[in-house]
Amino acid sequence: MPGDAADALERAQVDASCRVPVMLFFASAVFWLVVGTLFGLIASYKLHNPLFIIELSPWLSSLLEKFSPAGTVELINASLTFGRIRPAHLNAVAYGWAAPVGLGVAVWLMARLCRVPLRFPLLVSAAGVLWNIGMFVGIGVLLSGGSTSIEWLEFPPFVSFILFLSFALISIWAVDMFVHRKPGHVYVSQWYIMAALFWFPWLYGTANMLIQLIPAQGSVQAIVNWWYGHNALGLWFTPLGLAAAYYMIPKVIGRPVYSYYLSAFGFWALALFYSWNGGHHLIGGPLPAWLITSSIVASVMMVIPVVVTAINHHMTMKGNFQVLRYSPTLRFVVFGAMSYTLASLQGSSMAFRDLNTVTHFTHYTIGHSHLGLYAFYTMIMFGCIYYIVPRLLGREWVSARLIKIHFWTCAYGIVAMVLILSVGGVIQG
Amino acid sequence: MSSEPNPPSDAANEFQEQENPALRGIDYSESTNVNQIHESILREKVDPQEGEEPISLVLIGIIGVTLLFGGIYLGRYWGAFDGMIYDERARSVVAGAATGGGAGAAGAPAAAEDPVAVALKLGKRVYTANCASCHQGSGQGAAGQYPPLVASDYVLQSERRLIALLLHGAEGPMTVKGNVYNGAMPAWEKQLNDKQMAAVATYIRQEWGNNGGPITPEQVAAARVEFASQTKAYNEAQLLAIDGPIVVK
Amino acid sequence: MLQHPENPTNTFSNIVEATKPWLRGRTISGVLILVGHLAFAYHFVLMLLKFGRADGVGPTLLAKPESAAEASS
Known part of the structure; x- marks a missing residue:
């Protein structure tokens, strides 16, 4: 067990096999996180001060004209218009940060839980490089105005293809580890990761096929779009985030997860209900009533897996809350897990037609998406990075103060953002 | 479970004794002190296990209520699962379609009453x-x-x-x-x-x-x-x- | 609420104007988050550049745990 030398040696070997690809995923993800945050900030600033960049033009041009070709300022102006910077923000954080960091965590968790080293780490690293090439091309295309203007699928088809190929190369070896796992109990995190690895290509492939390659006609396209848009969150990021939370919470506090039955029940309820949810984005749209109604019902049914998971996590934590005081990993992960409960319950309530008539098309929805993808998913991934990186590098984090700054700015920032957008959104509605 | 304090000394000694070929791929740069480089791995707690606590009755009740609500909502606004019914509140048309015995006949019985x-x-x-x-x-x-x-x-x-x-x-x-x-x-x-x-x-x-x-x-x-x-x-x-x-x- | 049917005199531009203070608030919270991310990215780069501690005194924790046995990151 923990003190057992053979066991520790096995962990060391597993970690060594993952080191290069996982660190590559993490590093590129952190890069895109910062870039994506900058994009988001510019987009946000431009919403209340649309002339932001243009007003800077005289200053910029005097700075740039000395050492850059003519037209640079105009190019920057055009690239940073809201219509380009906003999809750039979404794609940078979703496909640049969230997906690679999730893959990195998934590969490491899979290796640890299957207790086998990652085979062909260099191939997986190459796939990670390929993913980032796709990201650079894609963001470049978005900033130069080449968006497909389909939310969540703004990248042109050839970029989607690169990402898809890269994803396949990575996930194959994660699945391979599962196939060659050491005998024993299959832990709940493994179910979630396996599910996510199979759900994502299904979603991404189907959506690209039906929207980009052989486009479905009329309102069906909108259905496919939101089926994908919501499932990318629900059947890809959510299972990865939950897998990480299910691993990190018991691991850090050193006790078993409360109940296997709750884990299993929560998993299957999520699998059953989530895929139906996308339609609630189209309430009031020209779609048959039954389709919207079923998506609303499914959204409300999401209360079941969410409450189940929340109880499971809470009961695991019970009696160990003092660990939150000093463990950076646990603090981030528990913040994320609590946000998951909040975001999901909010999401279920937003699906109701009555509330939806007020909040639809307002900033309230934006607040909700940040609560989900940031306060839940991203915070859990931060926690994972704080846990995994010292093990991969054999070194401890430099400064507790930096971690504290990171936690408190992000926690206050996201809570403030969500509250502000929610209140503002309701007033706007 | 076994959260007894890890005695890093024992394990570390074993590492130093065995010149393990499996360690060769593990490169922690210039440090040669096996004891400290594996510190983070050695101190880890047990891998997560799953407890066997049963699902509480209250939770089952909550789930039941949620499902019940879902059923009622679906029944109220189901739109007869008809591709032509766009307004979920169209109770009469829905009722007509329901008695008309199927999705396709939704329009006709309604017209018959006019x-x-x-x-x-x-x-x-x-x-x-x-x-x-x-x-x-x-x-x-x-x-x-x-x-x-x-x-x-x-x-x-x-x-x-x-x-x-x-x-x-x-x-x-x-x-x-x-x-x-x-x-x-x-x-x-x-x-x-x-x-x-x-x-x-x-x-x-x-x-x-x-x-x-x-x-x-x-x-x-x-x-x-x-x-x-x-x-x-x-x-x-x-x-x-x-x-x-x-x-x- | 501004778009409520009982509020018919509200023009679209009114509604847009009304969102402005909230949007400013979002930008401020965004700046907070950016600061956090920069701190995190800086810390991460330090780790990549092998500035991480390797002195064997245990994990970097946010506070001193009650007992050494609990220490875990």
């Missing part, structure tokens, strides 16, 4: 069989002989006059929409019952872009009594005496 829609169907049949030979399927009539029904003031203005005309027929010169027609229209009083006559009157008032209101069988029955004294076809003057002259718009 008397005007039924009258239009019957009226079209009556018109084709009896009137179209003179007034034409298009309702345009024939120049000089049979006046048009499209946008005709005789059709669209007085309902009583129209019924009287249908009951007893007309003959002699008549001016319709500025043109003079000289033909003869038979009386339909005996061939058509109240329902058929109301239907054909409704039909010609609403077909071809005409926008007159429907005429009921009761109106026809009343007109039979009112105009019973008329024994032969009307001429133009007699017709215009019913409800006054044609108002040219």
Whole structure:
């Protein structure tokens, strides 16, 4: 067990096999996180001060004209218009940060839980490089105005293809580890990761096929779009985030997860209900009533897996809350897990037609998406990075103060953002 | 479970004793102190296990209530799972579709309950069989002989006059929409019952872009009594005496 | 609420104007988050550049745990 030398040696070997690809995923993800945050900030600033960049033009041009070709300022102006910077923000954080960091965590968790080293780490690293090439091309295309203007699928088809190929190369070896796992109990995190690895290509492939390659006609396209848009969150990021939370919470506090039955029940309820949810984005749209109604019902049914998971996590934590005081990993992960409960319950309530008539098309929805993808998913991934990186590098984090700054700015920032957008959104509605 | 303090010393000693080939891939840069480089791995707690706590009754209750709610909501706004029903609040159409026994039949039973829609169907049949030979399927009539029904003031203005005309027929010169027609229209009083006559009157008032209101069988029955004294076809003057002259718009 | 049917005189531009203070608030919270991310990225780069501690005194924790046995990151 923990003190057992053979066991520790096995962990060391597993970690060594993952080191290069996982660190590559993490590093590129952190890069895109910062870039994506900058994009988001510019987009946000431009919403209340649309002339932001243009007003800077005289200053910029005097700075740039000395050492850059003519037209640079105009190019920057055009690239940073809201219509380009906003999809750039979404794609940078979703496909640049969230997906690679999730893959990195998934590969490491899979290796640890299957207790086998990652085979062909260099191939997986190459796939990670390929993913980032796709990201650079894609963001470049978005900033130069080449968006497909389909939310969540703004990248042109050839970029989607690169990402898809890269994803396949990575996930194959994660699945391979599962196939060659050491005998024993299959832990709940493994179910979630396996599910996510199979759900994502299904979603991404189907959506690209039906929207980009052989486009479905009329309102069906909108259905496919939101089926994908919501499932990318629900059947890809959510299972990865939950897998990480299910691993990190018991691991850090050193006790078993409360109940296997709750884990299993929560998993299957999520699998059953989530895929139906996308339609609630189209309430009031020209779609048959039954389709919207079923998506609303499914959204409300999401209360079941969410409450189940929340109880499971809470009961695991019970009696160990003092660990939150000093463990950076646990603090981030528990913040994320609590946000998951909040975001999901909010999401279920937003699906109701009555509330939806007020909040639809307002900033309230934006607040909700940040609560989900940031306060839940991203915070859990931060926690994972704080846990995994010292093990991969054999070194401890430099400064507790930096971690504290990171936690408190992000926690206050996201809570403030969500509250502000929610209140503002309701007033706007 | 076994969260006893890890004795790193024992494990570390074992590492130092064995020159393990498996460690070769593990490169922690310049450090040669095996004891400290594996510190983070050695201090780890157990890998997560799963407890066996049963699901509490309260939780099962919550789940049950949620499912119940979902069922009620779905039942209320299910739209008959019909691709043509877009308004989830359309209770009557939904009810009609439900009793109509299936998705495809949603529109038809609803229409069957609408008397005007039924009258239009019957009226079209009556018109084709009896009137179209003179007034034409298009309702345009024939120049000089049979006046048009499209946008005709005789059709669209007085309902009583129209019924009287249908009951007893007309003959002699008549001016319709500025043109003079000289033909003869038979009386339909005996061939058509109240329902058929109301239907054909409704039909010609609403077909071809005409926008007159429907005429009921009761109106026809009343007109039979009112105009019973008329024994032969009307001429133009007699017709215009019913409800006054044609108002040219 | 501004788009409520009982509020028919509200023009679209009114509604847009009304969102402005909230949007400013979002930008401020966004700046907070950016600061956090920069701190995190800086810390991460330090780790990549092997500035991480390797002195064997245990994990970097946010506070001192009650007992050494609990120490875990």
